[in-house]
Amino acid sequence: MTNHYNMPDGRGHFGPYGGTFVAETLIPPIQELNAAYQQYLSDPGFIAELDADLQHYVGRPSPLYYAERWSRELGGAQIYLKREDLNHTGSHKINNTVGQALLAKRMGKTRIIAETGAGQHGVATATVAARLGLECVVYMGAVDVARQSLNVYRMKLLGATVVAVESGSQTLKDALNEALRDWVTHVDNTFYIIGTVAGPHPYPAMVRDFQAIIGREAKQQCLAATGKLPAALVACVGGGSNAMGLFHPFIDDAAVAMYGVEAAGDGIATGRHSAPLSAGRPGVLHGNRTYLMADDDGEIIATHSISAGLDYPGVGPEHAWLKDTGRAHYVSITDNEALAGFYALTRMEGIIPALESSHAMAYTMKLAPTMRPDQTIIVNLSGRGDKDMQTMAKREGIAL
Amino acid sequence: MSRLADKFAQLADQGRKALIPFITAGDPNPDFTVPMLHAMVKAGADIIELGVPFSDPMADGPVIQRASERALAHKMSLRKTLAMAMAFRRTDTTTPLVLMGYLNPIEAMGYADFANAAQRAEIDGVLSVDLPPEESEDCARLLKERGIDPIFLLAPNSGAERIRKMDAIGSGYLYYVSLKGVTGAGHLDTADVAAKLKTIKANTRLPIGIGFGVKDAGTAKTLSALGDGVVIGSALISKIEANLDDLPRAKTEIIELLTAMRSAMDNGERL
Numbered sequence: 001m002t003n004h005y006n007m008p009d010g011r012g013h014f015g016p017y018g019g020t021f022v023a024e025t026l027i028p029p030i031q032e033l034n035a036a037y038q039q040y041l042s043d044p045g046f047i048a049e050l051d052a053d054l055q056h057y058v059g060r061p062s063p064l065y066y067a068e069r070w071s072r073e074l075g076g077a078q079i080y081l082k083r084e085d086l087n088h089t090g091s092h093k094i095n096n097t098v099g100q101a102l103l104a105k106r107m108g109k110t111r112i113i114a115e116t117g118a119g120q121h122g123v124a125t126a127t128v129a130a131r132l133g134l135e136c137v138v139y140m141g142a143v144d145v146a147r148q149s150l151n152v153y154r155m156k157l158l159g160a161t162v163v164a165v166e167s168g169s170q171t172l173k174d175a176l177n178e179a180l181r182d183w184v185t186h187v188d189n190t191f192y193i194i195g196t197v198a199g200p201h202p203y204p205a206m207v208r209d210f211q212a213i214i215g216r217e218a219k220q221q222c223l224a225a226t227g228k229l230p231a232a233l234v235a236c237v238g239g240g241s242n243a244m245g246l247f248h249p250f251i252d253d254a255a256v257a258m259y260g261v262e263a264a265g266d267g268i269a270t271g272r273h274s275a276p277l278s279a280g281r282p283g284v285l286h287g288n289r290t291y292l293m294a295d296d297d298g299e300i301i302a303t304h305s306i307s308a309g310l311d312y313p314g315v316g317p318e319h320a321w322l323k324d325t326g327r328a329h330y331v332s333i334t335d336n337e338a339l340a341g342f343y344a345l346t347r348m349e350g351i352i353p354a355l356e357s358s359h360a361m362a363y364t365m366k367l368a369p370t371m372r373p374d375q376t377i378i379v380n381l382s383g384r385g386d387k388d389m390q391t392m393a394k395r396e397g398i399a400l
Numbered sequence: 401m402s403r404l405a406d407k408f409a410q411l412a413d414q415g416r417k418a419l420i421p422f423i424t425a426g427d428p429n430p431d432f433t434v435p436m437l438h439a440m441v442k443a444g445a446d447i448i449e450l451g452v453p454f455s456d457p458m459a460d461g462p463v464i465q466r467a468s469e470r471a472l473a474h475k476m477s478l479r480k481t482l483a484m485a486m487a488f489r490r491t492d493t494t495t496p497l498v499l500m501g502y503l504n505p506i507e508a509m510g511y512a513d514f515a516n517a518a519q520r521a522e523i524d525g526v527l528s529v530d531l532p533p534e535e536s537e538d539c540a541r542l543l544k545e546r547g548i549d550p551i552f553l554l555a556p557n558s559g560a561e562r563i564r565k566m567d568a569i570g571s572g573y574l575y576y577v578s579l580k581g582v583t584g585a586g587h588l589d590t591a592d593v594a595a596k597l598k599t600i601k602a603n604t605r606l607p608i609g610i611g612f613g614v615k616d617a618g619t620a621k622t623l624s625a626l627g628d629g630v631v632i633g634s635a636l637i638s639k640i641e642a643n644l645d646d647l648p649r650a651k652t653e654i655i656e657l658l659t660a661m662r663s664a665m666d667n668g669e670r671l
Binding site: 020024174181186188284295299 | 457459472507508530531532556562
């Protein structure tokens with residue numbers, strides 16, 4: 001097939017997006033990483049080790065669960081949940097950290113750093129670092145440290161040092177800034193495990209490739225369960241790793257609609273949101289060109305979302321490309337709508353989703369009734385809600 | 401020839417090295433900056449790097465991060481920085497002025513609009529920390545067409561091939577980041593810098609400004625002897641930060657530090 005999707009190009013560009021926008025000190029380690037990644041991508045020994053870890057440590061394949069009662073309730077398409085919440089550590093993040101940690105080990109790196117928002121990527125990184133006996137430092141915005149304290153405790157239990165970042169807006173973007181500063185300082189022995197499909201090349205492509213197991217499994221499972229491809233995919237988008245992992249294996253299947261769900265926070269019109277694809281503009285931040293939330297002067301705007309994992313002013317460059325080409329649709333869901341999605345899945349299916357994933361659930365509640373019963377939606381249930389119990393209890397006025 | 405090339409040629413004739421102070425435009429308030437630039441020239445600055453405030457200064461240590469935050473609290477921007485440069489030029493037509501910052505404000509303005517505005521403000525060089533040569537083709541061309549030097553960073557881990565790439569695409573000078581770390585870091589090793597400068601000099605004829613660890617007259621003297629100039633930023637901004645309630649004192653302390661550096665560097669050359 002001549003029109004087979006094959007992005008990015010050799011320099012990490014997805015059309016005008018992506019690329020390598022970093023300070024000079026980071027160019028050599030990024031080149032080293034890219035060379036190692038290209039080498040191991042086609043190394044049967046590496047792939048076998050990764051597959052074994054995904055099966056025995058992560059617990060893959062994750063089920064594709066038919067949400068029969070919820071589908072009936074919504075009265076439209078049949079809804080299937082890709083159960084990434086059942087992975088070890090409770091989210092899709094571990095698919096990527098297992099892969100990057102294996103790379104770090106092969107590259108002889110002794111120290112791991114990561115940024116985290118909700119703490120899911122931090123936990124997934126601390127987990128693989130503990131397993132491999134590597135030093136681990138996780139950067140987390142001070143605001144997020146406060147609202148995701150359970151995950152902070154988990155990371156510390158796992159032996160990681162958690163650094164509360166006090167600069168800027170004290171959320172995920174500032175954690176990323178601080179991780180980049182650490183990397184530039186400890187560049188010789190340190191491997192930076194970026195948690196999403198953003199950052200300088202090769203991270204967007206590499207993280208996508210490690211997460212694409214989600215979509216590959218879902219495709220096979222859907223064919224096995226329904227005999228055909230899904231009509232639509234739905235996933236939440238902060239940086240966009242769970243969405244990219246689900247979407248990527250379906251990009252050439254033109255009949256499969258893709259919906260990325262951004263966090264509209266208090267509402268797009270209020271300006272208090274985290275939806276760069278819905279209401280942002282292209283720019284350069286954290287190593288890549290992509291849609292950003294920035295003002296007319298190019299200064300990055302503070303974001304807002306009830307979910308720490310979506311509270312980020314940028315988005316992976318491949319999503320920017322899929323938006324511009326029209327291959328994927330990007331929509332947004334407010335905090336209140338996400339809460340409705342959270343309660344709906346909890347009460348209808350006995351599954352408590354993460355607040356991030358609740359955005360995808362909320363959009364599914366809008367989408368499913370507009371579709372026919374013979375059509376299928378696959379929704380990525382990217383993480384479980386255990387980490388959000390404090391946030392939810394506080395909203396309900398309950399002291400735990 | 402550009403003002404930067406002229407300046408380095410002139411200094412080389414005199415057997416002197418360039419003293420290149422850096423301050424962030426609008427820190428601690430917009431009224432402070434232009435008079436400070438003139439005062440730094442009087443104190444012996446050969447070239448000035450004017451920092452463009454950015455919300456996410458990823459390569460900077462805490463001192464310059466806070467400088468950006470103070471400036472942004474006064475609604476500073478790239479456009480207002482260019483206006484300051486223009487104001488500086490009204491009474492100083494000879495001191496080269498380099499804008500240093502991050503790419504996104506330039507992206508937001510648009511490369512061509514920015515290059516035109518920089519030309520109108522008589523900016524001599526532009527250094528964008530997160531714009532390495534591989535992504536800089538369009539921006540560097542637009543700047544060069546307007547007689548503005550695109551300035552690139554070199555790092556301790558930049559190999560010979562990389563240095564030659566900078567030599568080909570850059571002009572004015574190359575900025576050698578003297579340590580692996582952020583601005584204002586404290587782990588500078590002068591022996592490492594000396595060794596690296598040999599490799600750099602073997603691969604480029606562009607002048608080399610050394611920065612990222614220059615704290616006092618002593619390090620300025622030592623490092624300037626290894627290259628063609630030293631850049632000093634965090635140490636100056638620390639003076640602002642320590643005297644936020646007494647800005648005349650901040651200005652005096654900055655002048656004193658630059659004067660001491662100038663003297664140490666010039667005496668160092670004569671010894």
